[in-house]
Amino acid sequence: MNFDEQDLGLGSWTRRKFMQMGAASAASLGVMNLAHAEPATTRRTMMDVPFEKRNPRVAMIGTGGRGTSLLGNLLSADAQVVALCDIVKAKAEHAASLVVKAGQKTPELYTDGPHHYEALLARNDVDLVLVATPWSWHAEMSIAAMKHGKDVAMEVPGVTSLEDCWRIVRTSEETRKQCLMLENCCYGYNETLVLRMIQGGEFGELLYGEGAYIHDLREELFSNAGEGLWRRTEHTLRDGNLYPSHGLGPVANYMGIQRGDSFGHIVSMSSPQRGLDKYRKDHLKPDDPRWKERYLTGDMNTSLIKTAKGLTITVKHAVSTPHPYDRINLIAGTKGLFQDYPPRIYFDGMNKNEEWGSLDAWKQYDHPLWKTEGEIAKKVGGHGGMDFIMLYRLLECVRKGLPPDMDVYDAAAWSAIAPLSVTSVSRGSAPVEFPDFTNGKWRKRAISAIATQA
Ligand SMILES: NC(=O)c1ccc[n+]([C@@H]2O[C@H](COP(=O)([O-])OP(=O)(O)OC[C@H]3O[C@@H](n4cnc5c(N)ncnc54)[C@H](O)[C@@H]3O)[C@@H](O)[C@H]2O)c1
Incomplete structure (x- = not known):
């Protein structure tokens, strides 16, 4: 099959057919095309653009639970x-005390206040900024970092x-600064090993994948500290898959998404929301102000993605049951x-009784990063160590002047x-087309560098 010729975003549909039909008649068949958001101006890709080679001076915005944990990993990887x-x-x-304890100058x-990060970004002795704040701040902070000439990892x-997906893409292309998402699950031991098995041809031709974020966060969402101060609010704003990348990122790497294949369209449906209502009933006093909140996010969201090559991906989100x-x-x-969960593998002809086998038998595919670090x-x-591996590798890419493993197109x-x-x-689970943030460049791109490191 010639994928240059065929569908670029509609699975079994072709974009050419879509164009021939005209948006109005395609819409009448229920596929929503949001790609009109693509800017008409000439674009210079950030695909495969390397970091400026240096030992980066790092700053962090957000030193809560996650920021502090990332900081510990950064310091262990000798980041300044x-x-x-x-x-x-x-x-x-508290975060500064960890830096001093590691033998560095007090940062x-x-x-x-909420905009003091702008003064941090105006410094001329910062090369790389990590953003570990509530979700609603990620876009503004990352865009401001790039405009101040800093690479950013959110x-x-x-x-x-x-709109913010496009804004980070455009800003990265215009400023020539990197903007990536810190998707740690792409660096897990199992994920990196399986990725290398796929490259070794062990799975044959890939057909389907499934990822999820199923994590009972009820106590955390109603806590009076940390994520409880902002994350529950996200459940009052919209109904869908709020947190897809932990499950999706590794599957996207397995399938070579943005690297020979791309997301085509998505259909999504949610179960009713009952979990947060029940938790509130069981734990909150009658005069608690949180009784005024109305939770919209269904307890289980199931989304299905069809790729341009026709593969399918299921992505689930469930944090309130x-x-x-x-x-x-x-x-x-x-x-x-x-x-x-737990890790298991099954190959044609592997055993007589249709029993799962162990991943332990495939240690020859251990990722070099896990072997050395x-x-x-x-x-x-x-x-389990994936956070350190991710940050070690990020620093390595900057120190060696390599392109990031995951870039702004993956983030978008x-x-x-x-x-x-x-x-x-x-819209009643209507199919919705993905925009192509890469401007068609996904077709000719090599597989993820995470898979190919020697
Ligand atoms: N990759 C992972 O495994 C993982 C795990 C946990 C959290 N996260 C993500 O990390 C991010 C932070 O989550 P968290 O658990 O640390 O939450 P948190 O509430 O513990 O920390 C957020 C911090 O940001 C600070 N903050 C808020 N607004 C700010 C502003 N305008 N300027 C500066 N600081 C500001 C808060 O005071 C807080 O200390 C979220 O995006 C979350 O989804 C990722």
Whole structure:
């Protein structure tokens, strides 16, 4: 099949057919095309553009739970940390104490209100900024960082609207600065090993995958600290898959999304919302102000993506009902499949009784990063070591002047699931087309550097 010729975003549809039909008649068949948002101006891609080679001076905006944990990993990877920002002074001061404990100079603190990060970004001794604030701040902070000449790495789920997906892409292309999402799950031990097995041809031709963020966050969402101060609000704003990238990022890498294939269209549906209502009833006093809130996000959102090559991906989001933690992390091909939680593998002819096999038998595919840095990663911690591996590799890419493994196009495409799923849910699960943030360049791009490191 010639993918240059065929569908670029509608799965079994072709974009050519779509164009021939005209948007009006395509819309009458129920496929919403939001690609009109693509800017008409000439674009210079950031695909495969390397970091400026240097030992980066790092600043962090947001030193709450995640920021502090990332900071510990950064310091273990010998990053120089020069400035920290948080609206809560005590949090910034605690983070600064970790930097000093690691033998570095006291970093400059920016704690005077929600826009003090702008003063941090105006410094000329910062090269790389990490953003670990509530979701609603990611776009503004990341865009401002690039406009101030800094590379930026923002926490998941990236940005929350389609417009902001385009804004980060355009700003990165215009400023020539990197903007990436810190999707740590792409660096997990199992994820990197399976990615290399796929490259080794063990799964045959890939067919479908599944990812999820199933994590009972009810207690955290109603906490009076940390994410409880802002994340529950997200559940009052929209219904869809609010946090897709932990499950989706690794599957996108397995399938070579933005690297020979791309997301085509999405359909999404949500179950009723009952979990947060029940938790509130069981735990809150009658005069609690949170009784005024109205939760919109369904307890289980299931979204289905069809890729340009016709593969399918299921992405689930469930954070408000009882369930053991699960990212599913499934990939299937013509020869067999892998599924996580717990990790298990099944290949055609592997055994007589249709029993799952162990991933332990495939250690020859251990990722080089885990071979060399696995011990320290496990010691430092952070989701079993994947956080350290991610940051070690990010620093390595900057120090060696390499392109980032995950770039602004990945950040935009993975962020886009949330707003597109919301659109689909609100329209009775109508199919919605993904914009092509790469301007067609995904077709000729090599597979992820995470897979190919020697
Ligand atoms: N990748 C992962 O595994 C992972 C895990 C946890 C959280 N996260 C993500 O990390 C981000 C932060 O989450 P968290 O758990 O640390 O939340 P948190 O509430 O613990 O921390 C957020 C911090 O940002 C600060 N902040 C808010 N507005 C600010 C502003 N305008 N300027 C400066 N600081 C500001 C808050 O005071 C707080 O300290 C979120 O995007 C979350 O989804 C990712």
